[in-house]
Amino acid sequence: MDFFKEQDIARRNSRLLTVLFIVAVICLIVLTNVIVAGALLAQGFETSAQSHPSRLNWQMFLGIGAVITTVIGVVVLINWLRFAQGGRSVAEALGGRPANPATDNGYERRAQNIVQEIALAANMPVPPLFILAEERGINAFAAGITPADAVIAITQGAMVQLTRDELQGVIGHEFSHILNGDMRLSIRLAAMLRGITFIGDMGSVLLRSTTHRRARKTSNKNDGAAIALMVGLGLYVIGLLGGLMAGVIKSAISKQKEYLADASAAQFTRNPQGIADALKVIGGYTPGTLVHSARAEELSHLFFGQVKHRLWSLFATHPPLERRIKRLDPNWNGKFIHRPTEHRSLEPSMATESGSAQASRTMAAAGVIYPAIALEADAHESPRGHSAQQPTTLAAALLDDAQHPIGAMSIILGLLWHPDPNSRQLNFVRDADIRGLEPMVSQRGAELVDLEPEWRLPLIELCLPTLKTLSPAQYSRFRQLLLNFIRADGQIELFEWCLFQLLRHYLDPHYMHTTAARPRYKTVAQVKAPLTTSLGTLALLSSDDPGAAFQRGATAIELPLVLPEPQALDIRAFGQAINQLASCYPLIKVPILKAMAAVARFDGVVCPRELTLIKAIAAIIDCPIPNNLLKDISQ
Numbered sequence: 001m002d003f004f005k006e007q008d009i010a011r012r013n014s015r016l017l018t019v020l021f022i023v024a025v026i027c028l029i030v031l032t033n034v035i036v037a038g039a040l041l042a043q044g045f046e047t048s049a050q051s052h053p054s055r056l057n058w059q060m061f062l063g064i065g066a067v068i069t070t071v072i073g074v075v076v077l078i079n080w081l082r083f084a085q086g087g088r089s090v091a092e093a094l095g096g097r098p099a100n101p102a103t104d105n106g107y108e109r110r111a112q113n114i115v116q117e118i119a120l121a122a123n124m125p126v127p128p129l130f131i132l133a134e135e136r137g138i139n140a141f142a143a144g145i146t147p148a149d150a151v152i153a154i155t156q157g158a159m160v161q162l163t164r165d166e167l168q169g170v171i172g173h174e175f176s177h178i179l180n181g182d183m184r185l186s187i188r189l190a191a192m193l194r195g196i197t198f199i200g201d202m203g204s205v206l207l208r209s210t211t212h213r214r215a216r217k218t219s220n221k222n223d224g225a226a227i228a229l230m231v232g233l234g235l236y237v238i239g240l241l242g243g244l245m246a247g248v249i250k251s252a253i254s255k256q257k258e259y260l261a262d263a264s265a266a267q268f269t270r271n272p273q274g275i276a277d278a279l280k281v282i283g284g285y286t287p288g289t290l291v292h293s294a295r296a297e298e299l300s301h302l303f304f305g306q307v308k309h310r311l312w313s314l315f316a317t318h319p320p321l322e323r324r325i326k327r328l329d330p331n332w333n334g335k336f337i338h339r340p341t342e343h344r345s346l347e348p349s350m351a352t353e354s355g356s357a358q359a360s361r362t363m364a365a366a367g368v369i370y371p372a373i374a375l376e377a378d379a380h381e382s383p384r385g386h387s388a389q390q391p392t393t394l395a396a397a398l399l400d401d402a403q404h405p406i407g408a409m410s411i412i413l414g415l416l417w418h419p420d421p422n423s424r425q426l427n428f429v430r431d432a433d434i435r436g437l438e439p440m441v442s443q444r445g446a447e448l449v450d451l452e453p454e455w456r457l458p459l460i461e462l463c464l465p466t467l468k469t470l471s472p473a474q475y476s477r478f479r480q481l482l483l484n485f486i487r488a489d490g491q492i493e494l495f496e497w498c499l500f501q502l503l504r505h506y507l508d509p510h511y512m513h514t515t516a517a518r519p520r521y522k523t524v525a526q527v528k529a530p531l532t533t534s535l536g537t538l539a540l541l542s543s544d545d546p547g548a549a550f551q552r553g554a555t556a557i558e559l560p561l562v563l564p565e566p567q568a569l570d571i572r573a574f575g576q577a578i579n580q581l582a583s584c585y586p587l588i589k590v591p592i593l594k595a596m597a598a599v600a601r602f603d604g605v606v607c608p609r610e611l612t613l614i615k616a617i618a619a620i621i622d623c624p625i626p627n628n629l630l631k632d633i634s635q
Contacts, residue, residue, distance in 0.1 A: 021192045024245045025072055028199060029065040031238050036064060068199070076195035083187045086509060087144030087151035088128070090187070090302070094141075094293045096130035096153045101403035101466050107159050114168050115152055116462060118175050118268055123615060124624035125461040125506050127152050127178070128468055131159065137290040138162065138282050141302040142174035144183050146622050149509045157287060158304075161339060162278055169265050169275025170304055176264030179624055181586065182257055186302050189249070194298060196245060199238050254301040254317045262324055276328035277337060283321050284336030398459060401444070405470055408463035409478055410440035412503070415456055416485050416496060417445025428484040432477055454608040456495070457615055460502060467503070468510050475511045479503075492571050494541060495609075498616040501575065505620050517582040517622065524557055524588055530577035531592065532561050534617075537574045538599045540566060542610050549602035556598035557591050582621040589623040 037060070083090055099112055112129050119126040127142075127150045135155035144150035152174050158167060177183060266272035282289055282305060289305025296307040301317045318324075325332050401407025418425060425445075429438045451459075470478065482503065486496045508514050521527050535553040536546070543549035547563055554561035581592060593614065600610035618625045 020249045021196075024196055024249065025069065027245070028072075028196065028238055028241075029061075029068050031241065032068055032199075033061050033064050035238065036060070071202070072195035072198065075198045076191050079191040079194045080188070083143075083191055084145055086149030087142070087183070088130075088149070088510070090143035090299065091130040091151050091153045093295050094132060094153070094291075094299065095134060096132050098469065099129040099131055101469070110164060111154060111159050111167060111171075112465075114164070114171050118168070118172055120458050120461065122175055122179060122268060122624055123618070124175075124178070125464045125502075125619060128465045129154070132156060132291070132293070135291050135293070137287040137292075137307075138170075138278070138285060138305070139289045139291050139307065140170050140174050140304040141299075142177045142183060143187070143302055144178070145187060146184070146509075147178055147619075147624060148506045148622065150178050150183060155291065157285075161285065162281060165269075165271055165274035166278035166281060168269050169271065169278045172265035172268035173261045173275060173304055175268060176261040177257070180257070180260065180264070182261075189301060190299050193249065197298075251317055255319050258318050259324070259327060262328060266328060272328045276325055276332070279321055279325045279328070280332075280335075280337040281339055282336075283325075284338035398444075399462065401440075402459070402462045403466055405466055405474070406434070406436050406440060408466040409434070409437060410444045411448070411459055411463055412467075412482065412499070413437075413441045413485055414444030414448040415451070415459065415499065416482075417441070417449055418489055419446070419449050424488040425485050428481055428488060432481040434474075434477065434481075452608060453612045456499075457612050460499060464503075464506050467507055470511075472511050475507065479507075494537075494571065494574070494613065497571050497575060498613060498620070501578070501620050502616055517579070519585045520583045521588060522585050524559060524584075524591060527581055527584060527588075527592075528559060528561070530580035531557070531559070531595070532564060533569065533573050533577035534581065535561065535595060535599055536564050537569045537577075538596055538610075538613070539563065539602075540569055541613075542600050542607075543602050545602070549599050552602045553595040553599035557595040578617055578620055584621070586623065589618075589621060593618055593623065593625065 082093075099108055101112065103109055103112075108131065111131075115129050116126050124147055127144075127147075130151055130153035132139075132153060132155040136157045137155055138158045138161055140152070140154040140158055142150060142152055152171060154167075154171070158170060162170065177186070262275060265275045269275070289303070289307065290309070291303065291307040296303075300307045303317075305321075306316060306318050322334075398411060401411055413425075413429070416425075426438065426442065429441050467475070467478075482500060486492055486500060524531065536550055539546040539550040539553070550561070550563040581589070584592065596614050596617065597606060600606045600614060606614070615625060
């Protein structure tokens with residue numbers, strides 16, 4: 001699946017959405033004018049159209065058009081600003097609660113494990129998981145503007161009714177919406193369509209207020225209530241028509257995306273039967289995919305399945321269940337899987353998988369393969385002198401720590417630990433006065449100082465959801481401590497820069513108002529300067545012959561570039577260059593990453609340290625690397 005191409009298609013669909021929205025607004029303005037003119041004529045008001053039937057009262061038409069456009073524009077802006085705060089605000093608006101990282105609920109723990117595994121397999125940071133605890137229907141959604149503020153949400157029904165493979169298919173479907181760039185389009189669609197349907201809400205309010213007023217003033221026939229009643233009724237009818245327009249637009253934009261997301265889920269999980277069986281369970285499950293949240297209809301296009309019953313499939317936001325199943329399982333016999341509502345208890349007594357089994361599964365998803373001998377009792381000694389059992393045991397402990405705020409902070413700081421006894425790092429930890437942090441940092445620092453590079457990025461990504469549970473004050477203290485920790489030895493290494501930039505990129509939007517990078521550059525020639533700086537820095541880092549390595553990257557991207565002087569290639573310049581590259585269009589980011597890989601591969605192989613750096617850069621520029629591109633880079 002070419003996710004970068006799909007992101008470009010999603011961007012073009014945004015332009016289509018804008019055109020359809022403008023057409024819908026013009027139709028609403030025309031209909032509103034017709035209704036207002038009819039109401040005035042019915043009450044005997046003279047208009048220019050009465051005196052001159054062939055002429056239109058342009059003053060009234062433009063006035064009403066201006067009012068309607070202003071109202072819709074304000075509603076769209078308000079909703080966009082609300083939804084643009086991130087996926088968390090959308091999940092909370094739909095009644096979701098954050099999943100508890102330290103939960104004893106086996107099904108909730110399993111769901112979080114699946115989210116971790118798929119995120120790492122997709123080479124992207126782990127998004128927070130939300131639970132719609134009051135919803136018995138089997139459904140899910142992904143929300144956010146960028147991968148940095150994305151969340152995954154599932155209903156209680158999905159969590160307790162589906163098997164692990166089935167739930168993995170559903171969650172994989174939602175991850176594809178993140179990678180395909182569908183989330184920004186979906187949020188824009190929700191904000192625009194709310195502006196259209198708001199007209200109907202105005203009509204409902206006007207109808208109710210007019211009815212009450214007429215009940216109190218029945219003796220006065222000229223109080224204008226009749227006109228208000230007709231206008232209110234007209235606006236209500238227009239709202240219904242606007243709702244139909246919204247349904248048509250959502251259907252036109254969403255259906256094909258759902259087919260694509262189903263196929264992507266099969267690719268992620270390498271198990272088409274998982275998502276196919278999930279759809280079969282939905283077909284035989286009485287609550288289906290229905291969601292009863294008051295905001296569900298407004299955001300119906302975000303969900304995995306239809307949230308309300310539809311009389312006509314023309315206005316459905318999702319393709320028919322049978323067609324989705326047939327595409328995934330061509331040999332399906334047409335029978336659904338019937339599973340009773342009480343199939344599973346809401347508080348399961350089953351034990352969660354062991355720490356070592358979870359560690360093996362999660363780290364395997366990250367591309368870290370543990371030797372089979374590591375799971376045997378008679379493990380042999382590794383080249384480092386440690387038992388081969390140690391990596392899995394340590395990974396299990398780290399995964400457990402990553403689920404608790406203090407543990408997650410200690411892992412991040414441990415990755416930056418300098419084993420110098422005179423280091424100022426512990427003093428900074430003491431000064432931060434975070435209870436329980438100092439002994440854990442000392443322990444994790446000693447354990448992680450020689451950690452293989454390919455393990456570092458997955459560990460950071462696993463800590464992100466837990467770090468998002470900090471309070472703003474706690475995050476501010478941790479962020480400053482992290483900066484002090486990095487600066488303790490008086491210099492900043494490239495890995496330290498990448499780690500801080502990753503955390504800043506994914507956590508800052510959660511705690512403070514930040515502006516995401518917007519696509520500005522459509523060709524690589526427009527980013528020649530930052531590309532030169534980034535490729536030059538990588539060449540100096542990864543090769544004994546930086547000039548030749550740099551030219552290999554320039555050739556890969558087909559640009560005449562000149563290697564800058566070494567003194568011009570410092571961490572500050574590199575950071576500014578990467579931030580500029582984040583403003584490229586998705587399709588341009590692909591050759592940029594390939595050029596970086598060409599520089600790293602100059603000596604014949606991309607070592608784990610170089611691959612980790614490229615993956616970190618990809619995350620910072622909001623370009624998660626799908627496995628097919630990652631495999632190409634690693635060759």
